[in-house]
Amino acid sequence: MTASDDTIPFTASAARKPRTGAEAARYGVLRRLGPxxxxxxxxxxxxxxxxxxxxxxxxxxxxxxxxxxxxxxxxxxxxxxxxxxxxxxxxxxxEPGEDVSIKLDQGIEECLSLLASNFNFRGFQVTRELTNADFQVWRIALRNLVIASLISLTDASSGACEVTVKAEIRNGAAEITVRVTPLEDAAEPLVIEPSYRHLDWADVQALAVSEQVELVRGPDEISIRMPRAVATAPLQIAPV
CATH class of the missing domain: 1.10.287 (Helix Hairpins)
Known part of the structure; x- marks a missing residue:
């Protein structure tokens, strides 16, 4: 993944930024997923x-x-x-409760299934390129970043698009790329007004900073780099 001006670095100062933007972005995601x-x-x-x-x-x-x-x-x-x-x-x-890990491809499929009917109505075609490696990531971070990226990119599109979601494991981390490509000669899509405001790049950035996830924006695409989920809580001995 190449660096750019839109990269969100892993820094302590970034993690200490006010949470207002991230909380607004999470609320926006939930409102869009409400129906x-x-x-x-x-x-x-x-x-x-x-x-x-x-x-x-x-x-x-x-x-x-x-x-x-x-x-x-x-x-x-x-x-x-x-x-x-x-x-x-x-x-x-x-109410996510205690964060748990989820297999990378399963977590992405979970996000895509939620948006499937909306994308179909709007004339979007979804293409998946997912690894089936047993690579675990944190479910909450994956949900927030993938859903926000999908919604923000499709909100910004001018018409029906092909939505490509690619996930692979590189250098010990998960790299997820969400890309939209305009469809030529696409049928007239059904116009659906969102149930809440559009999500934009600032929302995705705020979530990335909150989750301490590296994020890069390119032309019509967003790339997310997520570390492997590693449990840090001490093991507990079950009562006999």
Whole structure:
């Protein structure tokens, strides 16, 4: 990765900068993800409601056998477990709790899946070039930087683009490049106004400083260099 004027250095003074900019950027990211997170939270709850209505109608008709009733209850329990899992997963975006590591490619796929429907509606095509190496990074930093980079670059685009996300391991660190390339002769995309303000380069910079992650901006691309996640908490002995 070549240095440029937009590189965010690893310095103690940078880490001590006021957190206001980073907190505003995190809020902006969450507001932009709001519709997607809301959908992920309620989709299983809606399925439970529909299943309960069907079950109630069958009970009123009295046509179900005990075996049919037991099958319906089992499906309802499974939907409830899925709903709880979805709500817990969504909650980690609002209250991350203790940071945990995640495999590099899995973390990026997690980010891309959240933005998939929005990108499809806007005519963006996503290309992945991800390593499957067992390289762990901190999940919170990865989420913040990759999501902010994707949103800021696509916000700045003038039309439908190909969005390329490349991740590789170089010199003991993860290097992630997010690039947008205009699509020629692209179909007229559906115009969707963002649910909140646009994210820009200043937001991505603020997050990089907060997470102490090296960042380089190029023409229509952002490169992120992240160290391997190494646990620093002391090991605890489980009670016998």
């Amino acid at each position: 997607v997170l809301k959908h992920d939270m309620v989709v299983n709850l809606q399925a439970i409601s529909m299943m309960a209505e069907v079950l109630n109608a069958r009970l009123e008709r009295g046509t179900d056998t005990p075996a049919d009733f037991q099958t319906s209850i089992s499906k309802l329990n499974r939907l409830a477990r899925d709903a709880v899992a979805s709500c817990i997963k969504v909650a980690t975006w609002f």
